[in-house]
Amino acid sequence: MRGGDNYTENLFSVVRLEDFVPSNHPLRPLRTWINEALQRMDPLFSQMYDTGLQGGRPSIAPEKLLRAMLLQVFYSIRSERQLVEQISYNLLFRWFVGLSIDDKVWNHSVFSKNRDRMLEHDVVTAFFNQVVEMAEQMDLLSGDHFSVDGTLLKAWAGHKSVRRKDGSDDDRPPDDWHGEKRSNTTHGSTTDPESRLYKKTRGTAAELAYLGHALTDNRHSLIVNVRTTQATGTAERDAAAAMLTDLAKSKRVTLAADKGYDTRGFVKTCRELGVTPHVAQNTRRTGGSAIDGRTVRHTGYEISMRKRKRIEQCFGWGKTIGGLRQLMARGLNRVDQRFTLTMAAYNLVRIRTLVAT
16 A cells, blocks of 8 residues: 655654664764763853853853864864754754754854854863873873874965065056065965965975974874964974973873974974984985984884874874865964864764774
8 A cells, every 4th residue: 555645744742862863873972072071171161251241142052162163073064154054954963062953053153253262261272182181091092102293284365365565566466476476574465464375395386374283192193282383494393392392291202203303403302301203314404314323223213103104194184074175264373273173073083983993
């Protein structure tokens, strides 16, 4: 007997969003860990809002906003407008964020209004630190051996926005720069003034960019520290030194890095901080490598050279899944916020894989 193509919606329903999410769904463990981290951040959230103010409508819970921002990273959602649209009709997303079926989704402009508040109180950085602390409690970090590297983050600005800083080319069309020599000393972007012209390797075109830096633990390649800086020739080494200073271990640790870190200044800084520099030798550099035979003869150096390449996994994931291939934020602080959130999301996905195996 053929069934009728009828549609009748019940006036009342007793189903829960929890019933629609499979027990083995990949988001279930992530949501549990995220909620635990957010619960520990409750004092910080309380500081974000003045408890002395009375009246007015309550704000959107910062916990819900942060879960929604993580969804955007997990599912490669292009924009916050599209994110809000998908939360409105996707039951899985509603469950993850913490909205019921009847709850109305906020406007996409809420993200813009709350982003500065989160920046002021370093909410994303605090969340990243909570994820690292959780990994340490799970005994997923060695605490002895690390790797460092940087990646190019393409700024949300084009070449037409690059103009002379003295304003001498204001009367020229913005697309008429052919044959003109440009440098960061004389030129700057009017769209994103903090971005800089930079090229990662020789033979490639310079583009407006920032640099993202990560320090990973060699045991499971989990990220333990991140930085975002302006794109300069020494930014990678300067950021690495700053992250090593934050490490501040009482015992001696090792640091693996590529040839770009093989300078006498950086190697000296590492040793002053009690860090053994396992840096790839750059024998073509003028004056030779700063790493001598006393370091490369040990088995640990060979292991570090193999382990350091795994740091590229987090950058690859961030650009293919997390949306870092083309930034959708302007200004160093906002770019740093997005980069830190994406690296925290990578850690959560990586931890889920490690726990499952």
